[in-house]
Amino acid sequence: MLQHLDHLVSLGIDAIWISPWYPSPLHDGGYDVADYCDIDPRYGTLAQADTLIARAHDNGLRIIIDLVPNHCSIDHPLFRAALAAGPGSPERDLFIFRDGRGPDGDQPPNNWPAHFGGSAWQRVVGPDGMPEQWYLHLFAPEQPDWNWTNPAVPAFFDDVLRFWFDRDVDGFRIDVADSCAKDMALPDLPAGTGGDVAGETKYPGHPFFDRPELEAIHRRWRMVADEYADTPQGPRIFVSEAYLGPTHRLAAYTTEGRLHMTFNFDALLTEWSYASQRAMIEATLAGYGAVGAPSTWVLGNHDQPRVVSRYGRTATGALFTAEDGLGRRAAKGPDRDEDLALGRRRARAAALLELALPGGAYVYQGDELGLQEVDLPDEVLQDPIWERSGHTVKGRDGCRVPLPWSGDRPPYGFSPEDATSPPWLPQPDWADRTVAAQAGDPASFLTLYREALAIRHRHPALGDGTLRWSADAPAGVLAFDREPGFSCWVNFGPAPVALPAGVTVLLTSAPSVTGDLAPDQAVWFTY
Structure with missing residues (x-):
């Protein structure tokens, strides 16, 4: 990562979330942790991690790392x-x-x-x-669950937090933040809930999801973080990872004294439609506004098919209603009806929608390049879902393929020149999607993200704040205003629409600006 830090700086982000870098036998991509206070030698050393943290800080970037508190590795x-x-x-x-x-x-x-x-x-x-x-083991057999009712376990994790905070890490993403606590009577699940772990089965009183005992665990972590609030580096933060709905249940994790923010998976899983997107945005702003926490927006992550592929399918996601929210959708491989040109058009529009909304926004690595889900051959799959499903569900490897940096053939600059083996997953033909290929192209995904993030940083209407829905937008156009003088329009309708007269276009998701906003396109303008 050190050699590509300049890419992240030029992209215009504020922080880097690093998935588990701990020593691990990699039965689940590093989420089976064998040592919480070291770096896996395949990635580097503690000294190199210290250098990365320091250089990131020198460039105005914060470092967030994964905490995996529900389970560890059988090798721990x-x-x-x-x-x-x-x-x-x-x-x-x-x-x-x-x-x-x-x-x-x-x-x-x-x-x-x-x-x-x-x-x-x-x-x-x-x-x-x-x-x-x-x-x-709520996950793979190689991932035994900790017993959080034993006082030694929270004390152990206090030490883990302090170890990394003392090394100037800025915060943690809490893996599976809704499942550390269990009903230790270990009752059977009721008939009908079965093996489905979708959000809608996480009913109140569930024996291992969203237990009331979680609040004390979260508050204990927060107390450790708050010990560092007055250091020169400033406050340390926690980001919750949990698939949980409706919105108010997950928002409760960000009440005062608990975690600072959550990943908003409603934004990731909601279908590409006017009604669902608007309902999801309204529910998110209301739910987090009620507890005084920032909203967040997520289009992709390492557990779900890439946004370009999802949005290129007939079924782009789940219907969202404010009353019911939506549940988790299982990750899967590419659909046969996948239209990548359509998916990329929608993904570009979705990026402008995400970055115009109030609150924080997360960009999954490679989404800024417009990468698609990769249909990998069976023999290279590594996700435990593939084995545990009896080779019926491909799992998440298709969104975890290494990034293409440069060159016209694999490994596209990902591995060192003297590497003796290929990356852990094979790359497709991505010669036109490398960072080098897109850096000088004004119509590329990378250029769009760089320009959008630059505007987001400098425009006073963007970032934190509120929005007002535009009452006079054409039918099918999701439109909102943010003060001072900023508007975002996204055309979900079937036909082009004209922009208001006299506006100044700041950025459009289309490669070039035209007089009308075409279907599946977005625009930012000032008035």
Whole structure:
């Protein structure tokens, strides 16, 4: 990342979120952490991480890293000690071990499903080679869940937070921020909730989602962060990652004294339509406004198909209603009806919509290049979803393909020139999508993002604040004003529409400005 820091600076962002860089056997892309206070040697060293943090700060960028508090790796020393110590030991109480059901204990302790398929319980074998207890893993079997009712676990994570805050990290993205706490009576899920982990199944009182005990955990983290508020670097922050609805439930995580903000996955999952987009925006602004927290906007991440591909499909997302919100949609590979030209047109418009809204905005790496979901061959897939689904769901690897930086063939400048092996996933023909190819092209995705972010930084109407819906916009046009003197229009209708007379166009999602706003295009203008 050090050699490409200039790309991030020229892009115009304010902070970098780095997905897990900890030592890990990589059973789930690094979210199986073997050591929370070190850097995986495949990525570098602690000294190099310190250099990155310092250089980022020198360039006005903040660094946010992942905290994975729900689970660790089977290779974590504390879990290895738990396996060796045996049933009833203090070491095992750091995790959630239970005897099995049935005469021989050969049935899982309850019917909880794992997120990646199958049971959430894995049976272990004792030193004598005989099966014994089961441990809980809400994700892959290689990711045992911590027992947050044991005081040693929150104390352990206090030390992890301080370790990285002392190294000048600016904050943490909290992985699965809604599932650390469990009902330790371990009741069965009611019939009908099954193995679906969609947002709509996270009912109030759920045994492992959005438990009331989470509030104390969040507030404890916040107290640690607040210890650093008066340092020269300034406040440290937390960003919640949780698929949870309706909006008011997730907004509660950002009440005073808890986490600072959340990823807004409603924005990512909502279909590309006037009605759903407007309802989602209104619900977001109202929900977070009610608790005094900033709204956030997200178009893509490492768990969902890339925005260019999603928006090029017949089904672009989920219907959003303010009353019900929407649930999580499972990641999947490319659809056969995918129209990348249409998807890129809509993705460009969506970028201007996202960056014009009040609050914070997140850009997933590669979306600024207009990258599409990659249809990878089965033999290279690494996502645990692929294995746990019995090779029926490809999972998330298609949005995790390494970025193309330069050149006309793989690895497109991603690997060092002396690299002896290719990147972890193969790249498609992206010669026209590299950073180098787009940097000097006024019609490119990269140029659009650079110009939009530059305007966002300098225009007094953008960033924090409020919006007012435009009452006189043509039918099918999502239009709002922000003071002073800024408007954003997005045409969801079937035909071009004329802009108001006398306005000054700041930026359009189309490669060139014309007199009318075409379907699936957006424009920023002043009046």
